[in-house]
Amino acid sequence: MAITQSDLPELVRLLQQHPEWREALRLILLGEELINLPQLVRQIVETQHQIVNILQEIVQVQRRHEQQIAQLIEGQRRHEEWLQRLSEGQQRHEEWLQRLSEGQQRHEEILRQHTEWLQRLTETQERLIEEQQRNSQRLAHVETVQDRLIREFEELRSEFQALRQELRQEVKELRSEVGRMMQALGLTVEEHAEDILITVMERKGWKLVRGPNSLALNGxxxxxxxxxxxxxQQRTVLMEVKLRLSRREVEAWAHRGRSEGFIRKLQEQGFRAPYHPYLFGFRIDVAADDAARHARMGLITSRGELLEPEVIEQV
Structure with a gap:
């Protein structure tokens, strides 16, 4: 039986009395996709919120990375300032050593002149003795002259001894001062090398377990x-520190660092393989760089790692 327009009020009344019919009629009229559309919209909104949260986390991570980069740049700047101060200190030490060398040369020249004076006095005395032997009449005069020369000789000898004592004291004081300065400079270099070593290894993702320390092993x-x-895995890092690295020092460390006796003493002290031998230098000669590459030794400067070493597994 067909439904006409006059039947619509009755149909509406029946749908109001039976809600379950309305749901079935809505499904027929709209289709399942339109019915589920609100649920899909809610899912899209929820997904959008999740994307926004993820983007916020990415922004926070980016900010942390920028802060870490700024800290690394600041650390590099401080290291370069330390290097500049150390270079200036080395220049002052070289100037002091130059002045010491010039002073020593002047003292040697004074000693040479005094030696010549003594030689001339000795020769004069010998001539006077010969003159005394040839002419007895001039004996009194010769004795007077001889006495005067002896007095002058004694005075010169006293002055010479005082000058020599003064020179020795000045040289002793200068050597003591230079020794203290070189010791202080060596400690500063080693402290800076420790910081650079830890930074280089942390960039590799390594964690410090023990040290850094110095160790007395026949040197x-x-x-x-x-x-x-x-x-x-635990790895033992060995490093020689030099203010200025030369080829001879690279070859000496390469020979000692890989010797059986040296490795055995490390093991006796509780340091196990593998071993990573490095050299650190503020200034590195070209010959030293070539020697390090040839000997397969690691090379580190204040700017970071230049060469990775050949690992010593066992001897």
Whole structure:
């Protein structure tokens, strides 16, 4: 039986009395996709909120990275300032050593002149003795002259001894002062090398486990430290520290660092393989760089790691 327009009020009344019919009629008229549209909209809104939260986390991580980069730049600037101060200190030490050398040359010249004076006095005395032997009439005069020369000789000898004592004292004081300055400079260099070593290893993702310390093994090892790499393996890092690195020092450390006796003493002190031998220098000669590459030794400067070493597994 067909439904006409006159039947619509009755149909509306029945739908109001039976809500379940309205739901069925809505499903028929709108289709399942339109019915589910509000749920899809809510899911899209929720997904949008999640994306916004993720973007906010990314922004926070980016800010932290920028702060870390700023800290690294500041640390590099401080290291360069330390290097500048150390270079200026070295220049002053070289100037002091130059003045010491010039003073020593002047003192040697004075000693040479006094030696010549003594030689001339000796020769004069000998001539006077010969003159005395040839002419007895001039004996009194010769004796007078001889006495005067002897007095002058004694005075000169006293002056010479006083000058020599003064020179020795000045040289002693200068050597003591230079020694203290060089010791202080060496401690500053080693402290700076410790900071650079830790920074280089942390950039590799290694964690410091022990040290850095110095170690006396038939000659002092400047720095030794134990790190744990990203796989959890402990690695022993050995480093010689020099203000100015030369080829001879590279070759000497390469020979000593890989010798059986040296490795055995490390093991006796509780430091196990693998070993990573490094050299640190503020200034590195070209020949030293070539020697380090040839000997497969690690090379570190105040700017970071230049060469990675060949790892010593076992001897």
């Amino acid at each position: 002092e090892l400047d720095l030794i430290a134990v790190f744990e790499d990203t796989d959890g």
